[in-house]
Amino acid sequence: MAELKEARVPDIGGHGDVPVIELLVKPGDTVAKDQGLVTLESDKATMEVPSPFAGVVKEVKVKLGDAVSEGALVAIIEVGDAVPAPASTSPLVGEVAARSAAGEGAATPPAPLPAPIKTEAAKVPAPVAVESGAPVPALAPVAEPGQPGIPPMRFEADAVLPAKVPYASPAVRLFARELGVDLAQVGGSERGGRISREDVQKFVKAALAGGIAAPTAAAGGSGLNLIAWPKVDFAKFGAIETKPLSRIQKISGANLARNWAMIPHVTQHDDADITELEALRVALNEENAKAIAAGKAGKLTMLAFLIKACVAALSRFPTFNASLDGDNLVLKQYFHIGFAADTPNGLVVPVLRDADQKGVAQIAREMGELAALARDGKLKPEQMQGGCFTISSLGGIGGTAFTPIINAPEVAILGVSKSETKPVWNGEKFKPRLMLPLSLSYDHRVIDGAAAARFTTYLGQLLADLRRAML
Numbered sequence: 001m002a003e004l005k006e007a008r009v010p011d012i013g014g015h016g017d018v019p020v021i022e023l024l025v026k027p028g029d030t031v032a033k034d035q036g037l038v039t040l041e042s043d044k045a046t047m048e049v050p051s052p053f054a055g056v057v058k059e060v061k062v063k064l065g066d067a068v069s070e071g072a073l074v075a076i077i078e079v080g081d082a083v084p085a086p087a088s089t090s091p092l093v094g095e096v097a098a099r100s101a102a103g104e105g106a107a108t109p110p111a112p113l114p115a116p117i118k119t120e121a122a123k124v125p126a127p128v129a130v131e132s133g134a135p136v137p138a139l140a141p142v143a144e145p146g147q148p149g150i151p152p153m154r155f156e157a158d159a160v161l162p163a164k165v166p167y168a169s170p171a172v173r174l175f176a177r178e179l180g181v182d183l184a185q186v187g188g189s190e191r192g193g194r195i196s197r198e199d200v201q202k203f204v205k206a207a208l209a210g211g212i213a214a215p216t217a218a219a220g221g222s223g224l225n226l227i228a229w230p231k232v233d234f235a236k237f238g239a240i241e242t243k244p245l246s247r248i249q250k251i252s253g254a255n256l257a258r259n260w261a262m263i264p265h266v267t268q269h270d271d272a273d274i275t276e277l278e279a280l281r282v283a284l285n286e287e288n289a290k291a292i293a294a295g296k297a298g299k300l301t302m303l304a305f306l307i308k309a310c311v312a313a314l315s316r317f318p319t320f321n322a323s324l325d326g327d328n329l330v331l332k333q334y335f336h337i338g339f340a341a342d343t344p345n346g347l348v349v350p351v352l353r354d355a356d357q358k359g360v361a362q363i364a365r366e367m368g369e370l371a372a373l374a375r376d377g378k379l380k381p382e383q384m385q386g387g388c389f390t391i392s393s394l395g396g397i398g399g400t401a402f403t404p405i406i407n408a409p410e411v412a413i414l415g416v417s418k419s420e421t422k423p424v425w426n427g428e429k430f431k432p433r434l435m436l437p438l439s440l441s442y443d444h445r446v447i448d449g450a451a452a453a454r455f456t457t458y459l460g461q462l463l464a465d466l467r468r469a470m471l
């Protein structure tokens, strides 16, 4: 007799309002007892909420970005005799389930192999507990009812299973995959050798600093073979203060390091004449001064005009609105533009969606809202996802040019520095013009130098006369 039961957040070590960062199941999925339902990520750790029962997921009661605490309802699970055994578990979840079945790691003896179940679902072997170096007994073949004649087949588990199944949550596996990290090489610092997100970050840092032996070219690898990062006792030379990096700094640091190391960056510099555009912007803001002061209208910002101009340039040069996927280039037909925002906790990149369908005033207003959320640390994951192209503006601060790092999997990023009035030769005489420095970093695997020069030239023409965007 089937029964509906509630799966709730268990004791999560006193953490409260922990964001849901990953949904591991959906309605209709069959789950094993202790299989992860969702992943939560607190400031310090990533953890899964396990299903307390085996059964079928009827409803998932949380969504990405929800903040939950102990006791919160996560899912409704149908349990009962009629519930089939899990038939198709993704390899990701399967590996984790295998480790969960083995308890909390190496200190726990391997669980006995589950007895084969004679159902259709039983054709898929149940998760096998694997310990590093432990011999794995061969699985008995599953006898089909009415098919006694199948000869026993030897199953070489060692041949198909890795010697060590890395012990990590799906979120950490996903994170490692995004960084191209082989989890088998990462040591786990958590209980039972479980690998945390921080372990992966440390591994990447050490690899980039040459602290981890990268696979050599002779061994078929292509890792960075750098000398070790200098280890210095700074206190020997004077007073110091040690401050831990914020969570955002740790995450963005790992991403920046990967992107800088793995993408062949070239930066194309150019100056755009924004004399007319700035005059228009100032005039429009003056016209609307009362409404802006009363909070009824938003100030038009240079960045909002830049986003509009970039969308027009991306439409004309589609390879800039693309991502590499193996041997394919994915060309996007939408225009979601990220912009780097400086916050007290570090750099974040909110994404303004469908910029092609919005006017400059709406873009300016939405950017203001997103930047405020970013500063308050209240951006939702989906407000930072799906970007096609990023703009990093340091124009309000200063500087003449810089080399922005591409925000993978995007293929280009536009850096903007402080505009300055410069003497510009018009063929007859020097005229004072307001010039905006542009620094376009691009992925040279996707974009050639000539295309980049065309892109910045066109962008400059658009900024000099935005009427061109209508052509």
Ligand code: CAO
Pocket: 301, 302, 303, 304, 339, 340, 341, 342, 343, 347, 371, 392, 393, 394, 395, 396, 397, 416, 417, 418, 419, 420, 436
């Ligand atoms: N040249 C000269 N002045 C500029 C300018 C430019 N390119 N861009 C903006 N300004 C001026 C504006 O005119 C405004 O001045 P007033 O207050 O006198 O009108 C001031 O700078 C602030 O500009 P703004 O309100 O338009 O803000 P913004 O659009 O420049 O920036 C945001 C918004 C969120 C991008 C910004 O707050 C920010 O975080 N910038 C830093 C981004 C960053 O860190 N990038 C580096 C990433 S890599 O580490």
